[in-house]
Amino acid sequence: MRISSKSIRSAGVSLPVISFVLLTSTSHAQQSDGTLEQVIVTGVADRQLLLDARTDTGSRIGLTARETPAIVDILSERQIAELGARTNIEALNRAPGVTSSLPATSPGAPTMRGFSGAAVGLLYDGMRVASPLIYSRASDAFMFERIEILKGPASVLYGEGALAGAINLVPKQAMLGTDQIEAIASYGSYDTVRLAGDVNLPLGERAAIRGIAARGQSAGWVHDSDSRLLATSLSATLKPTDSLLLEFAADYSEDDYDTADLGTPLVPRAIARSPSSAATAPGDLVIDRALRRTNFNVTDAVLDSDTLWLRSRVRWQINDALAFSNEFGNYRSDRSFINAEIFNFNPSSGLLDRSTGIVTHDIEYSIERPTLSGDITIGGLRNRFAIGAEASRLSFATRRYFATTTSVDLFEPERGTFPGGTDSLEPINQKSEVDVTAVFFENAIDLTSRWRVAGGARHDWIDLDRLIVNSPKFEREYSALSYRLGTVYDLAPKTQLFAQYSKAVAPVGNILSLSSANSRFDLTKGESVELGIKSSLWDDRIDATLAGYRLVQDDIITRDPANPALSIQGGRQSSRGVELSLSASVTSQLRIDANYTKLDAKFDELIEAGGISRQGKTPPRIPETIANLFAFYSFDSLPVTLSAGLRHAGSFYTDNANTIRARGYTTIDAAVGYKVSFGEISVRGRNLNDEFYVDYSDVSPSQFQVGAPRTVEIALLASF
Structure with a gap:
């Protein structure tokens, strides 16, 4: 299915910057029975009690974040607005221990706990489609009720x-019994415009509908890199009886990047006009600041997608102890990539050589998940459980064509049109189908009033069919068991110790693009041990969590030590680290939120071509230090709020040999908000220190996305 819309392209206009931020809004979490659980109180310095919020991501048995024997971080709608996050990418980059990438080809692909790519599950309303590198897109944050992040192996829940x-x-859903109208309008640097509206209408006491739309566009800080995002949602909630709840939703989104910025290449320091140390590589290669706004893509490039999500959820409360639910989802997405993608400086010619590619994705996914859950007493002990099954089918068709196009001057590129080159290759057409059948069980039993043991298991049967034109078709069946066992002990009513051991599985690569050579390999195996503490202190004015973990992935692809030309399973990758998160109402006016992650990620066993060992090297894309610090201040005598934020991400490598390095960076944001009778007007500055830094690009290890320079925006949030 192809549905597209085009908008008028705007030229980039830079605004002077000196400013500051805050958008606050009221947020609610909707319970499964359709009623509303208010999880915040008024006032900027007041915290949301998110440790006591129920999280469906961490378990299927109704545990709160505090009761779950793992770290579950929640970014609520209010927090996302306070942080000034306009997209899911910006929100995740402010979450504890998470980084989310910038590339237009796979925006939002995350890293977490020393792993990336297929090792991190990316869900939409609890449904996981595929590897983030295939599935992820930028989405307007206004569409989400919250974002939940479950740390550690989650195969027992999501395969x-x-x-x-x-x-x-977690997208917003129609709410019973609540009239709500909200709107956002903002304008900022580089002609960045954002318009969004949200209307929730109750239809009597037992039905409600909700419509949401968000539109954003920007000329971009890189020349001729206009982008447009569109997101819409229509949902309905029905409660025909006290025991039956029905939810339906249709979400449609588009993105269109036109001549997208595909990154900036490393060049010799000797020819750079303004060399920087933002990224370096052997041969004295650097990123040139003078190329910060240069676009090397062809002038008629295409990079767009459209996506339709259809979802339903039925919940029947059979009696006081038992409930049955059924979730269904259907996802369809079409994507087109027609670009000059990979850029390499040629020292012989003094020009930038460019490769080109045409890639299309046609994805369809359906999932059905029935679950029986209960909250019963056995031998005087509270016992919560869920047992269910899952069936899904994922179809992925892609056509790929790669060639080269004209080489260009670094500083005055004549970009040309597509393809305009030579050395064309034959198209690669392929189709993959992945059928998954699974059964799962989860249980939590309160052994005493202070001690809880929780665990679960899931067995997956995976059938993979792959057809590549002009190549033999191959089929593969996998069978995998994942499980976890954890415990939570109450040192005090609001202080819990927890521990967990988990086993999980992952393919040797992206299962949708698995090569015939790699299809012979089994799933890799992962295990994790985690210990931590969660506590609310000082009359709930402080929430703090601290966790330490070790995570190991075995059976990654390596080379046979006796014959380096032969690929085998037997490698190992691991990480260990600590994560600290804190939210504190220091006074009635001042709130501080902070998080810090320090990890050590490495290849324990990995041999590459030529028999070269990468033992001890850090896997690509992984910053080993991540820190965020945010402060929010509300005046007693003035309707004014101030906020400031600092984000730090450590250095990372883009190759297994750790020869190409991106320097770590720190950015500073700030904002001021003025409350009016119908909402709030705010002015926000981002990257106020104008840090020159780079982020990961998924097209080449020696090509980077340059981060956004200093920007400012003015915004209006209205509530009625």
Whole structure:
């Protein structure tokens, strides 16, 4: 299915910057019975009590974040607005221990706990489609009720691939009994415009509908890199009886990047006009600041997608102890990539050589998940459980064509049109189908009033069919068991110790693009041990969590030590780290939120071509330090709020040999908000220190996305 819309392209206009931020809004979490559980109180310095919020991402048995024997971080709608996050990418980059990438080809692909790619599960309303590198897109944050992040192996809940954890984007759903109208309008640097509206209408006491739309566009800080995002949602909630709840939703989104910025290449320092140390490589290669706004893509490039999600959820409260639910989802997405993608400086010619590619994705996914859950007493002990099954089918068709196009001057590129080159290759056409059948069980039993043991298991049967034109078709069946066992002990009513051991599985690569050579390999195996503490202190004015973990992935592809030309399973990758998160109402006016992650990620066993060992090297894309610090201040005598934020991400490598390095960076944001009778007007500055930094690009290890420079925006949030 192809549905597209085009908008008028705007030229980039830079605004002077000096400013500051805050958008606050009221947020609610909707319970499964359709009623509303208010999880915040008024006032900027007041915290949301999110440790006591129920999280469907961490379990299927109604545990709160505090009761779950793992770290579950929640970014509520209010927090997302306070942080000034316009997209899911910006929101995740402010979450504890998470980074989310910038590339237009796979925006939002996350890293977590020392792993990336297929090892991190990316969910939409609890449904996982595929590897984030295939599935992820930028979405307007206004569409989400919250974002939940489950740390550690999550295969027991979401199947293969969720080795390092799972990120769940939870969209807004129609709410019973609540009239609500909200709107956002903002304008900022580089002609960045954002318009969004949300209307929730109750239809009597037992029905409600909700419509949401968000539109954003920007000229971009890189020349001729206009982008447009569109997101819409229509949902309905019905409660025909006290025991039956029905939810339906249709979400449609588009993105269109036109001549997208595909990154900036490393060049010799000797020819750079303004050399920087933002990224370096052997041969004295650097990123040139003078190329910060240069676009090397062809002038008629295409990079767009459209996506339709249809979802339903039925919940029947059979009696006081038992409930049955059924979730169904259907996802369809079409994507087109026609670009000059990979850029390499040629020292012989002094020009930039460019490769080109045409890639299309046609994805369809359906999932059905019935679950029986209960909250019963056995031998005087409270016992919560869920047992269910899952059946899904994922179809992925792609056509790929790669060639080269004209070489261009670094500083005055004549970009040309597509293809304009030579050395064309034959198209590669392929289709993959993945059928998954699974059964799962989860249980939590309160052994005493202070001690809880929780665990679960899931068995997956995976059938993979892959056809590549002009190549033999191959089929593969996998059978995998994942499980976890954890415990939570109450040191005090609001202080809990927890521990957990988990086993998980992941494919040796992206299962949708698995080569025939790699199809002979089994799923890799992962295990994790985690210990931590969660506590609310000082009359609930402080929430703090601290966790330490070790995560290991075995049976990654390596080379046979006796014959380096032969690929085998037997390698190992691991990480260990600590994560600290804190939210504190220091005074009635001042709130501080902070998080810090320090990890050590490495290849324990990995031999590459030529028999070269990568033992001890850090896997690509993984920053080993991540820190965020945010402060929010509300005046007693003035309707004014101030906020400031600092984000730090450590250095990372883009190759297994750790020869190409991106320097770590720190950015500073700030904002001021003025409350009016119908909402709030705010002015926000981002990257106020104008840090020059780079982020990961998924097209080449020696090509980077340059981060956004200093920007400012003015916004209006209205509530009626």
